[in-house]
Amino acid sequence: MLLGPPGVGKGTQAERIAAEFGPCQLSTGDIFRHALSDAGRDAPSAAMAAALAAMKRGELVSDATVDDIVRERARCLACDYGFLLDGYPRTLEQAHTLDDLLASLGHRVDAALHFFAAEPVIVARLSGRRVCRRCHASYHVELHPPHVPGKCDACGGDLMHREDDQPEAIRVRLKAYAATSGPVLEHFRAAGLLREIAAAADPDQVFGRARAAILALGLGG
Ligand code: AP5
Numbered sequence: 001m002l003l004g005p006p007g008v009g010k011g012t013q014a015e016r017i018a019a020e021f022g023p024c025q026l027s028t029g030d031i032f033r034h035a036l037s038d039a040g041r042d043a044p045s046a047a048m049a050a051a052l053a054a055m056k057r058g059e060l061v062s063d064a065t066v067d068d069i070v071r072e073r074a075r076c077l078a079c080d081y082g083f084l085l086d087g088y089p090r091t092l093e094q095a096h097t098l099d100d101l102l103a104s105l106g107h108r109v110d111a112a113l114h115f116f117a118a119e120p121v122i123v124a125r126l127s128g129r130r131v132c133r134r135c136h137a138s139y140h141v142e143l144h145p146p147h148v149p150g151k152c153d154a155c156g157g158d159l160m161h162r163e164d165d166q167p168e169a170i171r172v173r174l175k176a177y178a179a180t181s182g183p184v185l186e187h188f189r190a191a192g193l194l195r196e197i198a199a200a201a202d203p204d205q206v207f208g209r210a211r212a213a214i215l216a217l218g219l220g221g
Helices: 010-021 028-038 046-057 063-072 092-105 119-128 167-190 203-216
Strands: 024-027 083-086 112-116 129-132 138-140 194-198
Touching: 010 024, 010 083, 010 112, 010 203, 024 028, 028 046, 028 063, 028 083, 046 063, 046 167, 063 092, 092 167, 112 167, 112 203, 119 129, 119 167, 167 194, 194 203
Parallel strands: 024 083, 112 194
Antiparallel strands: 129 138
16 A cells, blocks of 8 residues: 655556556545546535545545445455555544455455655645646646646646645645544554655656565565
8 A cells, every 4th residue: 555645646656556566556536536527427426525525625535435435446455466555544444444344355455655755845746736637647847747738648638737736725635644644654554564665756766665665575476
């Protein structure tokens, strides 16, 4: 699993780890964003509508909704190629639910990679992020700009500024992370699963560190 504050680069590294090691990827943030883009077509349930409103404000979605969503996707956790969790669990309650769910499937967490960087690095990454409306590829106006401003290199779609990447929502997200992440990190540290990855470097260097940690654990073979 990939843990760390908003904007530290979990999604960027998840793509690279998935490409190299091939696990089934489960990102709770991506699930909510897909629900948001589908919201115009299919009316969301009351629980999902509350979740999407919380997400737009930068607040955490309720544990009950997150737990339901993960349970619905339990097949990912039983994938032959393993699983990669991005942005989940975010609270100690979610971590306990995950442990129980995995135990019921006869699986377990092998490692929790904790990406960390100083707050100014994180705020700069979030403020400059642009995401393709069509294929959801991620760019940064300065650090990883597209070839044509405002257009996705991969599919030509329009790039947008995520609603929760506005200054007020960034502030709320960082506060939420500070309030809930300590016990989650401690939970996996106590289990001997936590590996620290310094993330204030270019994406290739960060991936090199993550890859080395995965291989040192005897995973990915
Ligand atoms: P989620 O989608 O999980 O967002 P997040 O944790 O806030 O993380 P981000 O996607 O913003 O950042 P990231 O770390 O993936 O960074 P990225 O690689 O994009 O969650 C969104 C919302 O959904 C939450 O706020 C909450 O409301 C809800 N939610 C989701 N899961 C939940 C849960 N379990 N419980 C409750 N609520 C939940 O990189 C950021 C930018 O930096 C990009 O522009 C990228 O190009 C650039 N970049 C990345 N790495 C580098 C690098 N090494 N050097 C330079 N630039 C870099």
